[in-house]
Amino acid sequence: MKKTNLKERIVETALNLFEQHGYHGVTVDQIVSESGTSKGGFYHNFKSKDELLYYIHDVFISYVLEKAREAYDNYDTPVSQLCAIIQSFTKVFDLYKPHITVFYQESTYLTGEFNLKINKKRDEYKNLLITVIREGQQKGEFRSEVPAQISVMAIIGMVNWTYKWFKKDGPLTIEAIAQIFNDLLLHSLLTEKAMNQQEVQSFLLKSQPLHK
Amino acid sequence: MKKTNLKERIVETALNLFEQHGYHGVTVDQIVSESGTSKGGFYHNFKSKDELLYYIHDVFISYVLEKAREAYDNYDTPVSQLCAIIQSFTKVFDLYKPHITVFYQESTYLTGEFNLKINKKRDEYKNLLITVIREGQQKGEFRSEVPAQISVMAIIGMVNWTYKWFKKDGPLTIEAIAQIFNDLLLHSLLTEKAMNQQEVQSFLLKSQPLHK
DNA sequence: GTAAACAGACCGACTGGTCGGTATGAATCT
DNA sequence: AGATTCATACCGACCAGTCGGTCTGTTTAC
Known part of the structure; x- marks a missing residue:
């Protein structure tokens, strides 16, 4: 120091x-x-205590948004894009846990201008996910009976909630958790046809050991 | 008034x-x-502003906990128990949305005594869910490669997050959302064998209309 | 009549933010 | 090169407003 x-x-x-x-x-x-x-x-x-709060929010959401866009650009099927986004997001917990906690706990207290800026990025993130799901549905990889909007909120909820319980020194590494999340997600979203494709298998849990 | x-x-x-x-x-x-x-x-x-905060927390968690226990007692298979719990919880949003928001947003500020009491009930709720999942795994209804703890946190996350986006005057009723959640959950948790059972079908989304 | 329920002026600790000042180092002048 | 000027980073005593909580009444219910 x-x-x-x-x-x-x-x-x-x-x-x-x-x-x-x-x-x-x-x-x-x-x-x-x-x-x-x-x-x-x-x-x-x-300038103020408020600005500090904003600064913390911005560092985090900007980072995550960028990572998500990278994932979207670097992969070319909805399944791999989704998995990559989830993985990148989940991994952030190792680095940015305090940021994340503040982000989801204290955003109520962001004032006017600050609030708008953060919400804009938050929406961009959400929309990116919706796009991925929609494209997956059109290609027949994701089930269409589930509305894309709700799927996305369910996904975001599942992943975000991690900030409430994840402990760095717990039994599972964050990578293992990301893997589980992907497995759960794919099982709930994929069509039967897509489920049997070769590519998908690599994202699922086999009976491999998860613990450290 | x-x-x-x-x-x-x-x-x-x-x-x-x-x-x-x-x-x-x-x-x-x-x-x-x-x-x-x-x-x-x-x-x-x-007695204090703190006590008001505690009161709000307690009303909500007590109600939800009771409902969950009822669901657990009134049904006799893990699948139906889980679905009933999710359904009862999700439905609470119509009535208790502000309570829920406060519950998840402000619990940081509960002081000593109050904090302990609320956390106790929160844990009871979580443990009830873990029990359901474990029993389901033992009976071969739920997949065992997913750790029960993580499944539960994923479920809780998905459902709880609803408080961030649910609008009463949105396109979907809370009942429809509960149905979607159950569908997603069952797809992600069930074993193939269980998936084909008669009982399960009634909890899944068919191509029935979801909108109001 | 008396005890509980409520009204509202008042208190004092606390907190975000200010403001005059200093220390350091780079740019400019002679 | 040495002196002077100026910008930037940082310090900490202080202030003014705020907010949870108290206290002394007054009203209401039985």
Whole structure:
């Protein structure tokens, strides 16, 4: 804790405090003292406590959105695109757990301008997923009796909820969890025909060991 | 808003305000004025703002837990038990949406004693679900390659997340959504053998219309 | 009549944000 | 090269408003 520039240090400590006590459970003074700086230092780097909250949100959603787009561009079938997106998202928990917690717990408190910007990116992410599902349905890979919108919300819910229970030192690695998620998803979304394709098999759980 | 006893009126308005602005975005004065009472009236019914938050949590989790137990007792196969639980839970959104939002958004701010009590019931709920899944696995109805714990968290995540997007005046009724959830769940959890059983079919989506 | 239910003025701790000031180092002048 | 100017990063005492909670009444119910 020396050469890192102040801004990062502030964000880091704020993140940990927010994760534990929530945005409103943490005062600027606490952040300041715990990151070894001052009120001046804080307000030199951020216009307000709100802006800090926004900053945290933005770092996370921007990163995730970019990863999802990469996955979409780098793969060419709906199934592999979906699996890649889920995998990339789930893996983020290792790195960004505090960000994610703050993102889903405290977004209510984002004010006007900030709120709009974040929501826009959030929607882009959702729409990307909907596109993948729709394209999969058109190609006959995903079952069409399930509305794409609901599927997507179900998927997002399942994956996002991980922030409530995932522990880095738990019995399963985040990669194993991602694998399970993909297995569950494919079973619930795929048509029978698609289920038997060669490509799909690699994403399913065989009886391989999951534990570390 | 006349003969209802004050406590309910306070809870009702608090709930709506909390849902919109979050627990910390609402002051006791706001609650008091919007529910047409006074500080005295409020603190006569609640020891503190914290206690109000606890009260809201407790009403909801107690209700849901009871419903889940009823479902578990009234049905006798894991599949029907699971579906009944999901259905009962999902239906609660029509009635308790604000409660649920507060429950998942603000539980960070429950203090000591209150926190413990709520967590206990939350765990009971989770354990009930784990039991259902385990029993289903033992009977060969649910696939055993998926760890029960993870399945349960995935289920809970999928269902709970509904509070983030469900709108009463949306295109789908909550019953339809519950049906979709059950369909997705069964497809992802059931063994092939169980999938073909007569009983299961009634829980799946046929090509029946979902919209209102 | 008396006890519970409610009203509302008031308190005081806390918190986000400000503001005058300093320290450091790069750019400019002579 | 050395002196001067200026911009940037950071400090910390202080302030003004806010908000949960209290206290002293007054009203209502039985």
